[in-house]
Amino acid sequence: MTTTAPRVSVCVPSYNHSRFLPQALDSILQQTFSDLEIIIVDDGSTDNSLEIAKSYALNHPTKIKLHTHPNHENLGISATVNAAFAEVQGEFWMGLPSDDLLHPQKIARQVEFLDRHQEIGWVYSYANFIDNEGQLMDGLFGNDISKDPDPVQTLIQGNQIPGMTALMRRSVSAQVGFHNSSLLYSDWHYWVRMAAASKVGFISEPLVYYRLHDTNTSIGVPTEVNIERFIEVTETFRQDVNEGRMKVKDRTRALIELQMAYYFKCLDREATSRSSLADAFAIDPKLLADRHFLKQWIRGRCELSRGLFETPRTPSELVRWLISSLPPTTSTSLRQRLESEFLAQVAIESAKSDPGKTRLFALKSVITDPNQLGNKRLQRTVVKAIAGEKTIDRLRRFKRKLSPR
Numbered sequence: 001m002t003t004t005a006p007r008v009s010v011c012v013p014s015y016n017h018s019r020f021l022p023q024a025l026d027s028i029l030q031q032t033f034s035d036l037e038i039i040i041v042d043d044g045s046t047d048n049s050l051e052i053a054k055s056y057a058l059n060h061p062t063k064i065k066l067h068t069h070p071n072h073e074n075l076g077i078s079a080t081v082n083a084a085f086a087e088v089q090g091e092f093w094m095g096l097p098s099d100d101l102l103h104p105q106k107i108a109r110q111v112e113f114l115d116r117h118q119e120i121g122w123v124y125s126y127a128n129f130i131d132n133e134g135q136l137m138d139g140l141f142g143n144d145i146s147k148d149p150d151p152v153q154t155l156i157q158g159n160q161i162p163g164m165t166a167l168m169r170r171s172v173s174a175q176v177g178f179h180n181s182s183l184l185y186s187d188w189h190y191w192v193r194m195a196a197a198s199k200v201g202f203i204s205e206p207l208v209y210y211r212l213h214d215t216n217t218s219i220g221v222p223t224e225v226n227i228e229r230f231i232e233v234t235e236t237f238r239q240d241v242n243e244g245r246m247k248v249k250d251r252t253r254a255l256i257e258l259q260m261a262y263y264f265k266c267l268d269r270e271a272t273s274r275s276s277l278a279d280a281f282a283i284d285p286k287l288l289a290d291r292h293f294l295k296q297w298i299r300g301r302c303e304l305s306r307g308l309f310e311t312p313r314t315p316s317e318l319v320r321w322l323i324s325s326l327p328p329t330t331s332t333s334l335r336q337r338l339e340s341e342f343l344a345q346v347a348i349e350s351a352k353s354d355p356g357k358t359r360l361f362a363l364k365s366v367i368t369d370p371n372q373l374g375n376k377r378l379q380r381t382v383v384k385a386i387a388g389e390k391t392i393d394r395l396r397r398f399k400r401k402l403s404p405r
Contacts, residue, residue, distance in 0.1 A: 007091050008036040008107055011084035014098040015043040021052050027101040033108035038064045041084045044074030078181040094167045101209040110167040121172035121198025127162040127210040141210050146202040151195040153252050157300055159188035165208045172198045185233050196246050231263045254284035262301050277325040
């Protein structure tokens, strides 16, 4: 007798979350979409998580499958996710850590989305933050990269994907393969490979509750340790490209080197940092002329720096580091022009983030680079700061009323 495979497989890597595991499993069982299976893999838990999982499997024998590693070993999250994926039968699949929760309509919304968009290989959403007690916290986890010109480049610069929100076609994941179990941040590496293999979709609402507590992998980790982990993942991107596992543009290859240069700079490994920068400009000679790309990249590194360091690298410091590391053949006049343009851009971004000092930053921008006098973006920023956002909105509404229909 043959049985029909479920449309969706939900993989639950479980480790020492006995307090949260029942809520996680209940949130799957209470989905409005019922054509699913639940695959629990216990990663050598030392609390009573395994006993809880066994009781759920006994109560839902046709829905829940329970697995453990040989000899009840603790192999880590990546190996546990891989073990679960190896058991997947569904057309679509997702992972849910044993401390997080699903919105009741999460799977239904995403299956409907993928059914309507056959060209898209996977879809994800925002996640709400919750605390130990399940209480909502401020903010949303995740960013929409689905409309970015190159989602792979976006993800190489930092993981934007709340992994527990993703639903994937098994056919696409099969092409990408398993998580790299040697990487602690293997999910970041995995999403880059998924973005390289298939178009990604996004549902602009929170469909998962992501729990913050003191045992989250990246919470409380020293900055230097985090940066070393970033380097490990980015080095793996480089290997994937060099060994043909991931096909990317020259600009993306250069971006990988830029990222490495920045991380080495953060660790004060100056010689290695400059070597990676030199490689970036050698890989993509057009990079030097693409000032918009470099400005955006510097802005992104400044934002990352604010999240990493108590005393973050200043934008001006990063600009001068980049300019001083340009290829030796770069003329003095071009170095000076690039420095003035980049520092002017820094002033514009500062004006946007600190309206109270907008006029000061605007003046600094123009002094640094007189060409900014014609910058409409800078002009809008100054007008907003002086008149106020609400006043601008009122003027727009008034103008629309006066406009002929």
